[in-house]
Amino acid sequence: MTELIGYVFPNEHHVHWSFMIVLYPYITGLIAGAFIMSSLYHVFNVKALRPVSKFSLVFAFAFWTCCTLPLLNHLGHPERALNMLITPSPTSAMAGFGYIYGSYGILLIMELLLVYRKTLVELYQRSSGALKKVYWLLTLGVPHVTPESEEADKKAIKFLAAIGIPWACFLHGYVGFIFGGVKAVHWWFTPLMPVVFLLSACVSGIAGIILLYILIMKYRGEEPDAACLKSCVKYLWGFFILDLTMELLDVGIHAYLRVEHWHIVEGLLNGPLHTSFWIMQLGVFSLIPFLLLAWMSLADVKPRLLQLSAAVVSVMILIQVILMRWNVVIGGQLISKSGRGYSAFHLEFLGKEGLLAGMIIMALPLVILYFLSKILPLWHSSSEAEA
Amino acid sequence: MSSNSAASRKVLTKDEARALIDRDRRSFIKKVIGGVFAGSLLMVLEAGSGELPPAQLPGVRGREYGFADHRFAFVVDINRCIGCGSCCVADKREYNVPDHAYRTWIERYLIAEDGEVFVDSPDGGLHGFKPRTDIDKPIRDGFFVPKLCNMCKDAPCVQVCPVGATFKTPDGFVLIDYERCVGCAYCVQACPYAVRYIHPVLHTADKCTWCYHRVRRGLLPACVNACPTKARKFGDLNDPDSEISKILRSPEIITVLKKEMGTAPNLYYLGARQEVM
Structure with missing residues (x-):
């Protein structure tokens, strides 16, 4: 990926969508995946996932707050970003982002406030000073609950989560559409792109939740709930099977059809992307987690070993998904539209859209999550009744 | 031919020659003043302003663009x-x-x-x-x-x-x-x-x-x-x-x-x- 190969059009020597645009679908994926994880409990009543149901929502919200950062950092004129909301072009897939992202945020906030409503009321009654005012605000100025209101809240939670699932799917499927709808880039131009993006989103979200659940519990000196962890691992395996199937189908169908543009894509996969796609994405970071997940799901693994292997698998899957984003976003741009060559991309460390900026953007949601945990308890207390 | 040129050649008197020189001098001074004035105008007005090269596409100039x-x-x-x-x-x-x-x-x-x-x-x-x-x-x-x-x-x-x-x-x-x-x-x-x-x-x-x-x-x-x-x-x-x-x-x-x-x-x-x- 270091040198130009063949003939590349003169304007293609520079890759315009850089590391920031790799992170953007990665973050939206984490949000969508985490929300779906939470909805599995709230809508489909998967009781085993109760320990992480609240955490998943806060996790999704923390990442939601930072989702636009890579985009704003990438734009040539970030000060004009609101033009997309004020004067959107109805024919543009990208113009819908502000509305989809914004409405999803509203839904997420409403869901959060309702799920935490009883807790917030209790915290309001227990707290004092500025924090009391914060809780008063978060209860929307109604700091009391009744059995009737609780029942109504439960219905509302279920309703919002039920809307939230298709909306989360839409959010991330839409991100895949942004790429899949570009006919000029052969590596992106496939109707499977939104599906692949969506499934990898679920996978990354679940992996993120598993990893942080284990790490935070260990940090607190507690044991992660074994049944919950096992369920998470099973869901991760299930979604990963679907994700991997779609990824392989996408490549496999094109490879089998062997139409003209496949030869260009083939050159990309066997050339500049050989290591990052075949060896890393599909080899090391898919095959090993796949086998480990199958073993963890099917065998009777001891809790300690399950925790360790689940953490390792989650890290590997989080890497697999970012590799997939990288290979799609950067890889697609490496194919010259001349059909006769491949461009090159150099990831800077200190540049505006470099590795350091990316690491800061990825760390920010975790910092926000930390502060949110000071206001919203991430875990169910043992005395809490099932919501 | 030589007789014609001799006929056209007229001998000027001293006063006639002085009058002719004075007329040319006035004319010269007028032209210098005119030139200076015109040159000054060019310093104020940009040379060639508002003028386009000859039209290369018919039907575009000289009418409202449709x-x-x-x-x-x-x-x-x-x-x-x-x-x-x-x-x-x-x-x-x-x-x-x-x-x-x-x-x-x-x-x-x-x-x-x-x-x-x-x-x-x-x-x-x-x-x-x-x-x-x-x-x-x-x-x-x-x-x-x-x-x-x-x-x-x-x-x-x-x-x-x-x-x-x-x-x-x-x-x-x-x-x-x-x-x-x-x-x-x-x-x-x-x-x-x-x-x-x-x-x-x-x-x-x-x-x-x-x-x-x-x-x-x-x-x-x-x-x-x-x-x-x-x-x-x-x-x-x-x-x-x-x-x-x-x-x-x-x-x-x-x-x-x-x-x-x-x-x-x-x-x-x-x-x-x-x-x-």
Whole structure:
């Protein structure tokens, strides 16, 4: 990926969508995946996932707050970003982002406030000073609950989560559409792109939740709930099977059809992307987690070993998904539209859209999550009744 | 003859000669004063202001511009292009195009006897082309292909622009509103011809405009003017007498680039071989 190969059009020597645009679908994926994880409990009543149901929502919200950062950092004129909301072009897939992202945020906030409503009321009654005012605000100025209101809240939670699932799917499927709808880039131009993006989103979200659940519990000196962890691992395996199937189908169908543009894509996969796609994405970071997940799901693994292997698998899957984003976003741009060559991309460390900026953007949601945990308890207390 | 010249020669008296000198002196002083005055005016009024070069496109000047009255198109005659780079130089000067960005460029195609195709475009052909020394195969064909915006009728760049900064005019141009563009580069991705780039100073998308500012003044695009072989042709398809109309109605084989993209370009190629992409 270091040198130009063949003939590349003169304007293609520079890759315009850089590391920031790799992170953007990665973050939206984490949000969508985490929300779906939470909805599995709230809508489909998967009781085993109760320990992480609240955490998943806060996790999704923390990442939601930072989702636009890579985009704003990438734009040539970030000060004009609101033009997309004020004067959107109805024919543009990208113009819908502000509305989809914004409405999803509203839904997420409403869901959060309702799920935490009883807790917030209790915290309001227990707290004092500025924090009391914060809780008063978060209860929307109604700091009391009744059995009737609780029942109504439960219905509302279920309703919002039920809307939230298709909306989360839409959010991330839409991100895949942004790429899949570009006919000029052969590596992106496939109707499977939104599906692949969506499934990898679920996978990354679940992996993120598993990893942080284990790490935070260990940090607190507690044991992660074994049944919950096992369920998470099973869901991760299930979604990963679907994700991997779609990824392989996408490549496999094109490879089998062997139409003209496949030869260009083939050159990309066997050339500049050989290591990052075949060896890393599909080899090391898919095959090993796949086998480990199958073993963890099917065998009777001891809790300690399950925790360790689940953490390792989650890290590997989080890497697999970012590799997939990288290979799609950067890889697609490496194919010259001349059909006769491949461009090159150099990831800077200190540049505006470099590795350091990316690491800061990825760390920010975790910092926000930390502060949110000071206001919203991430875990169910043992005395809490099932919501 | 000698008698005539002798007759015309009149001997002046001293007073007559003095009067003649005085008249010439007054005339000289008048002319100097007039010249100084006129010169001063030129310092105030810009020389040639408001004057355009003679019109090159009929039916544009001297009347209100009707968007629907024109349907401009561009034809590149590949058999005429000599790869001199004059068009690229003219374009770079017209727009002060930054280095490593290209509104237009020229590609050199060399086709070997065995069918292998070699394409290059060093600096976009801005400095012309030096002979290639890296090919040790017999070459059976060689030609130059100028590239520029295709001004597609169904332009993907217009479709994907999230803020409508890239738009289409009824007279056949795809233009960019630099005051609205957010610099997201979605149009750069969507253009199948790679004619777009992000301007390093403006931080917005940029591309060839077929010199819209010149066309609206009845002038040909800068690259068309600069081409010494008339490989670049521009005109109004609504004008049946234009060269463009005649070419596109002729039995010549006319092609567009990447037809399968469904973009319906307004840029046509005359004599493009199948290897041209």
